[in-house]
């Protein structure tokens with residue numbers, strides 16, 4: 001009798017697992033073992049978090065589930081039956097949808113066109129656009145994800161694009177939704193909205209896998225979590241049973257302190273001086289509109305704002321990637337208008353670019369070459385005619401060690417690294433040149449808690465050593481924690497200057513970021529120092 | 531000078547513009563569809579050349595102009611597929627593969643011409659046929675316009691029809707939507723299960739087929755023979771026309787007509803006492819000037835805002 005009950009219980013337990021991946025092993029062609037007998041399973045109707053350090057193998061595991069990569073070993077079981085997922089199409093057929101970290105949308109098409117792409121409703125030979133619009137509307141209402149089906153994607157803010165991505169997966173009949181770092185680019189308000197929508201989805205019986213490096217979001221949103229480390233699963237936990245500190249300890253293997261301990265800033269002379277700068281972007285739109293501010297030696301000035309409100313263009317100008325049309329930018333008193341990027345760098349500027357793949361690394365070169373990219377011609381690394389391989393190797397080994405870049409050797413190609421580790425390569429190179437001015441554009445995007453802690457500490461250290469730091473970040477916690485003072489950008493203009501970041505709360509900041517509140521010109525003018 | 535205007539404002543000149551625009555227009559449509567799919571086809575020149583020779587040989591052997599046209603188009607499509615195979619399966623650079631095709635076409639057509647026709651310059655020994663001219667009833671009765679619009683080779687009408695069909699295809703059909711998606715963000719297309727490779731294969735094949743029409747027109751309509759390098763850069767002019775036309779069918783048609791105008795002009799001016807070499811330069815010069823104007827219009831916007839700013843500053 002007892003055994004029978006036990007079996008029934010066992011069966012019940014089995015049944016409640018909607019999907020399980022058993023013993024998944026994935027070895028990339030270069031020999032890196034990204035997943036090693038990983039067991040991962042989700043229950044119907046839950047929100048399940050997947051966390052782990054950079055390079056732990058999260059994306060790899062999810063790519064396997066979505067049919068983008070194929071495992072060497074292991075099986076995938078859906079509703080008690082073994083299935084083969086050979087392509088994204090097969091995953092879609094099994095009701096699995098993925099919202100990728102980088103939007104998979106076609107900018108010049110409308111929302112409705114993006115929605116139906118690949119499975120278009122037809123009217124004779126033509127696409128039935130009317131039906132596409134109607135279906136989009138219906139689905140949007142059902143899940144309370146409000147979008148305008150006829151708007152072009154390129155005109156939409158990131159928050160809406162994210163909704164379109166989720167709707168796209170739902171349109172294809174997804175019941176299991178994989179979300180890869182969906183909140184990285186959202187404001188607190190947008191994140192809140194997203195969480196409400198995800199709860200609604202959950203209530204309607206959908207299952208969600210949620211990847212994030214932000215642990216407080218996991219505490220808030222998720223039911224269970226799986227922790228990965230070094231390609232292996234560290235186990236499954238109920239979110240309510242573990243604290244944020246527990247999670248980071250399990251991920252990293254030690255205690256992590258994200259709260260940055262820093263003294264008040266002791267600002268010195270002005271290093272960066274932006275004077276009535278206006279930038280016209282490639283579409284002829286004024287992306288930055290007549291802004292002035294300065295950053296002093298030994299202070300961190302944060303730039304908060306929803307992505308696409310002129311921060312990108314501002315950074316492009318200061319680092320010389322873009323030509324100045326109107327206004328002036330001075331670094332240590334030198335007007336940079338006539339200077340090349342190299343000359344601007346020689347003034348002591350370093351730059352952690354937002355788009356690491358385009359401006360941060362040469363992806364088909366190895367780690368060592370990338371670490372050397374900005375100093376290959378300095379006498380330290382290059383003699384009269386030839387480079388000094390020994391010194392170069394020492395330097396790369398030292399940086400790999402110091403920044404904990406997870407790799408096989410310094411000769412590994414950068415594109416084979418995980419997203420977070422690529423970022424570490426960039427940061428290691430830029431910070432190692434004892435800079436006067438640091439332009440840090442999303443320096444910890446996609447980076448795990450351990451590495452985030454390290455990079456933030458480094459930024460503060462460099463500040464204390466006398467660097468001026470301009471910190472652009474969509475991560476509100478980050479700007480608020482790290483910056484001494486802060487400006488908020490909305491629609492290419494500065495809407496607020498906050499002299500002392502500690503006096504600010506998130507809600508208030510969010511209102512400035514959405515352009516709902518705005519300081520007086522006098523208050524904003526305090527951002528200029530002489 | 532009055533001679534000059536007599537030429538431009540003559541009925542013959544109007545007719546000639548449409549006649550010389552035809553091959554450019556076909557090729558421009560070929561450039562358009564491959565561009566939309568994100569695999570720019572710079573082998574149009576070679577494809578036209580190969581198709582032109584194929585049309586002559588097949589029409590001579592089969593004694594059927596229709597079969598000649600069919601063979602030319604199929605040949606163009608096959609070369610398009612070959613380019614797709616190099617670029618998409620073997621992963622060679624699509625530009626390099628296309629250059630190779632252009633070079634092979636230059637030499638290869640002369641070689642085949644010699645083997646089949648016994649001459650390295652011209653196919654006059656082959657009894658090839660031409661495609662029929664069409665008189666459009668009613669329209670041919672309209673004074674002036676009638677003589678310009680009516681009586682063209684059937685492919686000239688085909689070329690203008692292809693602009694309309696291309697518009698419908700790209701903007702209204704599911705495949706067109708997929709082609710645009712693949713060209714703009716292949717990852718997005720991939721993530722919804724569209725095979726990027728398949729779509730690009732289709733685009734390059736269609737591009738080759740359109741170049742095939744253009745090539746067939748050259749040797750079976752424009753003139754009635756094949757001669758060495760007879761396309762004379764039209765495939766490249768078409769690429770310029772497509773880019774200047776803003777990568778839309780209508781725009782590409784407008785710029786193709788512009789290039790056709792200059793081409794016709796160079797033909798007509800040869801009757802005046804202007805050195806032939808100078809006159810032959812005109813269409814190409816027009817290409818360069820066209821591209822400069824295109825680039826300039828892009829920077830004009832910044833200038834305008836600059837002027838606006840300065841005005842604001844003065845106030």
Ligand SMILES: Nc1ncnc2c1ncn2[C@@H]1O[C@H](COP(=O)(O)OP(=O)(O)OP(=O)(O)O)[C@@H](O)[C@H]1O
Pocket residue numbers: 028029030032033034052053054055056057058059060061406415416417418419420421446448
């Ligand atoms: N295409 C590839 N070829 C070879 N190795 C790869 C490839 N993609 C990832 N790797 C390696 O596999 C490991 C796991 O990478 P993965 O992208 O799954 O990590 P992740 O957990 O998603 O990290 P992150 O949080 O940084 O995105 C890393 O060590 C990485 O270097």
Ligand SMILES: [Mg+2]
Pocket residue numbers: 058059060418419
């Ligand atoms: Mg990842």
